Amino acid sequence: MSSNISFYESVQRNFEKAAQYSGLPSGLLEQIKVCNAVYQMRFPVRIGEEFEVIEAYRVQHSHHRLPTKGGIRYDLGVNQDEVMALAALMTYKCAIVDVPFGGAKGGIRINPKKYTEKQLENITRRYTAELIRKNFIGPGIDVPAPDYGTGSKEMAWIVDTYASMKHGDIDAAACVTGKPVTQNGITGREEATGRGVFYGLRELLSIEDDMKKVGLTTGMAGKKIIVQGLGNVGSYSAKICQEEGNATIICIAEWDGAVYNADGLDIAALIKHRNATGSIKNFPGATNIADSKEAIEMECDVLIPAALENQITAENAPRIKAKIIAEAANGPVAFEAEEILLKKGIIILPDMYLNAGGVTVSYFEWLKNLSHMRFGRMEKRFDHNTYQNLVSLVERMTGKTIGESEKNFLTKGADEIDLVRSGLEETMVNSFHQIREVYLSRPEINDYRTAAFLCALNKISSDYLSLGIFP
Numbered sequence: 001m002s003s004n005i006s007f008y009e010s011v012q013r014n015f016e017k018a019a020q021y022s023g024l025p026s027g028l029l030e031q032i033k034v035c036n037a038v039y040q041m042r043f044p045v046r047i048g049e050e051f052e053v054i055e056a057y058r059v060q061h062s063h064h065r066l067p068t069k070g071g072i073r074y075d076l077g078v079n080q081d082e083v084m085a086l087a088a089l090m091t092y093k094c095a096i097v098d099v100p101f102g103g104a105k106g107g108i109r110i111n112p113k114k115y116t117e118k119q120l121e122n123i124t125r126r127y128t129a130e131l132i133r134k135n136f137i138g139p140g141i142d143v144p145a146p147d148y149g150t151g152s153k154e155m156a157w158i159v160d161t162y163a164s165m166k167h168g169d170i171d172a173a174a175c176v177t178g179k180p181v182t183q184n185g186i187t188g189r190e191e192a193t194g195r196g197v198f199y200g201l202r203e204l205l206s207i208e209d210d211m212k213k214v215g216l217t218t219g220m221a222g223k224k225i226i227v228q229g230l231g232n233v234g235s236y237s238a239k240i241c242q243e244e245g246n247a248t249i250i251c252i253a254e255w256d257g258a259v260y261n262a263d264g265l266d267i268a269a270l271i272k273h274r275n276a277t278g279s280i281k282n283f284p285g286a287t288n289i290a291d292s293k294e295a296i297e298m299e300c301d302v303l304i305p306a307a308l309e310n311q312i313t314a315e316n317a318p319r320i321k322a323k324i325i326a327e328a329a330n331g332p333v334a335f336e337a338e339e340i341l342l343k344k345g346i347i348i349l350p351d352m353y354l355n356a357g358g359v360t361v362s363y364f365e366w367l368k369n370l371s372h373m374r375f376g377r378m379e380k381r382f383d384h385n386t387y388q389n390l391v392s393l394v395e396r397m398t399g400k401t402i403g404e405s406e407k408n409f410l411t412k413g414a415d416e417i418d419l420v421r422s423g424l425e426e427t428m429v430n431s432f433h434q435i436r437e438v439y440l441s442r443p444e445i446n447d448y449r450t451a452a453f454l455c456a457l458n459k460i461s462s463d464y465l466s467l468g469i470f471p
């Protein structure tokens with residue numbers, strides 16, 4: 001889908017829409033809005049017998065807090081405009097979920113499927129070396145993470161390159177997040193964005209007033225959901241909404257087609273089928289839909305776009321039938337489409353809040369790396385012993401015996417995964433209500449995106465104002 005305005009322009013227009021309600025001086029708004037540093041690079045990498053010149057970017061949108069933070073994307077659609085838009089969204093996202101970083105983003109303009117693993121490693125290592133040369137990476141400078149087309153494998157190559165070039169840096173592991181758990185990563189990072197989508201959507205679905213507006217009952221159970229993109233974010237969003245929210249995932253759309261079942265698709269089985277056959281198509285019990293663009297226009301309660309930006313434009317917005325759009329991807333709704341959707345009464349949960357689970361758990365990973373210790377290591381046994389003493393006391397006082405499985409449940413000390421999920425849930429629930437408070441207190445605002453922007457603007461501007469740079 002193409003939009004008449006660029007992705008970056010779309011983000012800027014959304015910013016301006018919110019900025020008019022902020023009451024902040026124009027100079028300060030301009031400083032918050034612009035990208036602070038843009039590094040565009042070209043470097044050669046040997047591919048087979050040839051040298052290929054690779055085009056890549058790293059954009060640091062805001063230095064109001066350091067380090068800056070944001071994922072790295074591998075895709076043929078990568079360009080400076082896109083990376084700037086994604087970096088800007090990261091600044092607002094971090095502010096919304098109280099993650100103390102400025103926003104950044106990186107991208108390499110390649111089709112990763114075209115290269116062997118060794119070639120991808122060479123490209124990733126060379127990109128990291130370029131970032132080191134220009135001081136664009138480091139635990140206190142700029143900390144990348146996975147995004148579209150990258151995962152823990154690429155992050156492992158990045159940290160290894162950084163550590164070998166910065167020999168002796170005791171905090172080297174904190175130069176990138178989303179690493180494999182065995183290489184200083186954190187349990188729960190891979191699922192974090194999708195899990196955050198689940199917590200955020202669950203929160204919206206619990207609000208009676210909002211559900212009345214769109215003609216739905218409260219709660220996630222039984223809600224009919226369509227997910228676009230079965231990658232990292234889409235697969236965990238779908239799986240967790242199904243397994244923990246009892247939602248009915250009626251359709252999954254991928255780049256090469258979609259599958260549909262009105263009674264719900266078994267997402268774990270569909271992922272296995274895709275891994276075995278290379279495609280989601282021909283999944284037993286489901287109907288194939290040849291044109292995946294049509295799939296997102298079908299009747300449903302919630303549409304979760306989890307692929308790329310500009311999927312809903314002014315062209316297809318009139319045909320969207322979902323009652324709620326939960327933006328798991330960055331920028332799936334183009335600026336011109338938003339007005340059309342809002343007029344239709346559709347509620348949009350904005351990207352910069354809803355997919356912030358990834359950066360939230362990345363923040364936990366960064367803290368873990370800087371503390372050089374896994375979460376839960378100090379207190380797990382202590383908590384377990386304390387709870388056991390309490391349970392024994394209750395048994396002695398009541399003369400009753402508590403069953404073994406109940407006892408295990410009551411006396412369990414928290415593991416790292418329990419703490420990560422609890423911290424993520426707390427963050428997503430809290431931030432939703434912060435945004436909703438702004439939404440309710442400003443009658444002139446009729447959408448969650450503008451409210452979320454305003455929340456972010458209030459927090460970022462107070463950082464600048466406390467520095468005394470702006471009067």
Ligand code: NAD
Pocket residue numbers: 071146147148149150193228229230231232233234253254255256292306307308309328329330331355356358359
């Ligand atoms: P990914 O590469 O793991 O998965 C993307 C999936 O979308 C792939 O399966 C791809 O085949 C599919 N896809 C591509 N074009 C499509 C189309 N036209 N229709 C349907 N499916 C299509 O990427 P990801 O990490 O899951 O990222 C997805 C989105 O979420 C991006 O916008 C990204 O910026 C955003 N995001 C990712 C993270 C993260 O932690 N990975 C965090 C925040 C936001």
